[in-house]
Amino acid sequence: MTNRTRAGIQVSLLLTAAACLGGAAYAQTDLSGEWRVVRSEDNFHNPYNGDTGGLPLNEAGYRRSDTWDASIQSLPEWQCRPHSGAYITRGPSALKIWKEVDPVSRETVAFHTEWLRSIDNPIWMDGRPHPSEHAPHTWAGFSTGEWVGDILKVTTTHVKEDYIRRNGPPQSDRITMTEYLILRSVGNEDYLSWTKVVYDPDYLTEPLIRTTEYIRRPHDQVPPYPCTVVTEVDRPRGYVPSWFPGENPHLGEYEEHLGIPAEAARQGAISMYPEFRAMIRENGWEARRLDEATPTFEAQQNRPASGAR
Numbered sequence: 001m002t003n004r005t006r007a008g009i010q011v012s013l014l015l016t017a018a019a020c021l022g023g024a025a026y027a028q029t030d031l032s033g034e035w036r037v038v039r040s041e042d043n044f045h046n047p048y049n050g051d052t053g054g055l056p057l058n059e060a061g062y063r064r065s066d067t068w069d070a071s072i073q074s075l076p077e078w079q080c081r082p083h084s085g086a087y088i089t090r091g092p093s094a095l096k097i098w099k100e101v102d103p104v105s106r107e108t109v110a111f112h113t114e115w116l117r118s119i120d121n122p123i124w125m126d127g128r129p130h131p132s133e134h135a136p137h138t139w140a141g142f143s144t145g146e147w148v149g150d151i152l153k154v155t156t157t158h159v160k161e162d163y164i165r166r167n168g169p170p171q172s173d174r175i176t177m178t179e180y181l182i183l184r185s186v187g188n189e190d191y192l193s194w195t196k197v198v199y200d201p202d203y204l205t206e207p208l209i210r211t212t213e214y215i216r217r218p219h220d221q222v223p224p225y226p227c228t229v230v231t232e233v234d235r236p237r238g239y240v241p242s243w244f245p246g247e248n249p250h251l252g253e254y255e256e257h258l259g260i261p262a263e264a265a266r267q268g269a270i271s272m273y274p275e276f277r278a279m280i281r282e283n284g285w286e287a288r289r290l291d292e293a294t295p296t297f298e299a300q301q302n303r304p305a306s307g308a309r
Contacts, residue, residue: 029183031111031152034221035095035192035214047167048257049250055169056269061203066248068168069241071233080227082118082139084162086171089194089212093117096222102126111145111152116225123154130157137173154179164198164208172202190216206269261285 052065072078083091093116100110100122110122121140130142141159145152156177164171175198182193192214197207255262263285270276 029150030099031097031181031183031192032099033097033190033216034218035097036217036220037092037094038191038213038215039092047165048254049167049248050252050254050265051165051167052169052266053254053260054272055165056204056206056208056272057169057266058203058205058268061170062266063245064170064203065168066245066251067242068163068248069243070167071241074232075240076229076231079229079232083115084139084171085121085141085143085156085159086164086175086177086196086198087162087166088115088118088121088140089196090165090210091115091117094217094220094222095192095214114222116222123152130155141177143179150182152181154181170203171198172200174202175200192216 049068050066052062055061057065082088089095096114098112099108100112101107102109108125110124110126113121113123119138119140121143123143123145125145128144130144135142135158137158137160139160139162141156143154143156145154147153154177156179159171159173159175159177161173162171163169177199178197180193180195180197182195184191184193193211194214195209195211197209198204199207252262254260255265261280263283264271264276264280267276267279270279
């Protein structure tokens, strides 16, 4: 079984399980509302430098990731830059969804989505085609949606280059994404599961599958983001923070603080799967005792940021 086939099976199983969990689902329903993100691995602390675990990066992806310097976020060109469509659901921001309705037919033209550090991201429901491959790319990309049973399936193209984790692992502007929005009820609460399957011919060896959970909170509101560009650091004109290959002194943080064997830190796609643990044992890769290596939650919160704002 190929990795791509296995990834496809995983998506199918994930969608089946999500549709069955927690009670009733809603066929072609209204996803509008204010949604608070449920805390998860990418949105409650800053990832360590060199933390590429669970990402199916190829060699080009690792090399690009190694050049990352988080102080690039202080450049004027970066200070108010939105997150791309491939990453935005992994951040800590709440989500707002509202419907655009045709005033005559009363049919849904689009679902509009917006996060704190983003712009309006419409999901077009009116059957319009995707633009030419030569059309301009945007941070959100161009998205179209269709109902598959109770699940809203979204296809996204034309996304600008960005990162897929906020410590530098890259995403090219040739990615395509298949996304699934699943609304379900657990007790008296509504949950929205947003699964993204990212395909990147430049930096990934196979699809990257990640799911973010949201809970409906009707009294919440995504606040304004009145970003103002200022001079945060006095630098020579034209300087761009980055590291040359082999010179980034921070790449060992991931292994050092979490007790990850150095040989296991850059194994690409296999690190996404359960059998990776057996692979570590079979190869005799050694790690420090986790109780000696893993910092406390408080220590993780207080350490210097290595990622995006």
